Amino acid sequence: MIRKDETTKMDQVLQKIKELLIERSVPFKEVHHEPTYTSIESARARGEDLCTGAKAILAKGDNTFALFVLPADCKLDSAAIKHHLGWKKIRFASREELEQMTGLVPGCVPPFGEPILPFPLFADTAVGQINGRVAFNAGSLTDSIVMSADDWFAVANPSSFEFRAKEA
Numbered sequence: 001m002i003r004k005d006e007t008t009k010m011d012q013v014l015q016k017i018k019e020l021l022i023e024r025s026v027p028f029k030e031v032h033h034e035p036t037y038t039s040i041e042s043a044r045a046r047g048e049d050l051c052t053g054a055k056a057i058l059a060k061g062d063n064t065f066a067l068f069v070l071p072a073d074c075k076l077d078s079a080a081i082k083h084h085l086g087w088k089k090i091r092f093a094s095r096e097e098l099e100q101m102t103g104l105v106p107g108c109v110p111p112f113g114e115p116i117l118p119f120p121l122f123a124d125t126a127v128g129q130i131n132g133r134v135a136f137n138a139g140s141l142t143d144s145i146v147m148s149a150d151d152w153f154a155v156a157n158p159s160s161f162e163f164r165a166k167e168a
Contacts, residue, residue, distance in 0.1 A: 009103030013139025016116050021147070024155050028147040035141040037107045039072035046135050046144050054127055054134040054152065056111040058098055058119065061087035065101065069111040069156075070124040074164035081122075081163045108137045110145075112156050123158035 021028050033045035043050040053072025058065060061081065068076060078090045095106055102109065102117055111134070113121030128134045128149020135146040153160075 010105075010108060010140045013102075013104065013108075013110060013116060014143050017110055017112065017138050017145065020112075020116065020155060021145075021151075026147060026151045026155055028145050028151075030138075031135075031144040031146060033142060033144065036137065037141065042107075042137055042144060043072065043135070046146060048133070048135045048146060049131065051130045052128075052133050052135045052146070054111040054123075054136045056109040056136065058093040058102070058109060059090055060093055060097075061085060061090040065093060065097075065119055067109070067111070067113055067117060067119040067121050068124075068163065069122065069127055069158060070164045071126050071128075071130075074124065074126065077163050077165040080161075084161050084163065104139060105141070108139055108141045110138050111136050111152070111158075113158070121156060121158040122163070123153070123156070123160045124164045125160050125162045126164055127160075128152065 031046050036042040036045050039053050039055055043053055050073040051071050054069050055072040057068045082090050113119050132149050134149045134152045138145045
């Protein structure tokens with residue numbers, strides 16, 4: 001169950017994303033849908049391929065939280081992140097940490113660092129490469145944004161390196 005204060009924060013994040021995109025004259029499509037809790041559900045609700053999804057994961061390495069974005073059909077390679085960033089350990093943020101630091105619940109974290117969320121932002125090199133678009137839940141379980149991958153990279157300005165797990 002989502003509390004009213006969580007809904008308010010989610011609405012604020014969605015509004016901040018839309019304002020940022022409009023301010024930068026970036027075209028985007030907003031999709032309102034039933035609540036989605038997984039990348040597969042989100043892709044279905046948006047009418048997009050799973051690989052179009054830009055999955056954002058908040059993780060803590062050593063003593064730093066950071067946001068990692070990868071195609072929704074991929075898994076995160078923790079060893080690649082530790083190696084690239086020189087971290088000794090890494091773990092996913094807990095639900096409580098996520099809610100405390102962002103006001104958001106799992107499944108609605110958008111792929112944006114500053115000025116939307118207060119974290120360093122990293123993107124896997126494969127984000128948006130298959131069809132040139134990214135789609136993501138925009139601070140809400142019921143609202144998604146679909147936009148050009150090039151525009152997302154330009155506006156979000158992530159540091160990029162490869163950290164998706166290789167298929168066995």
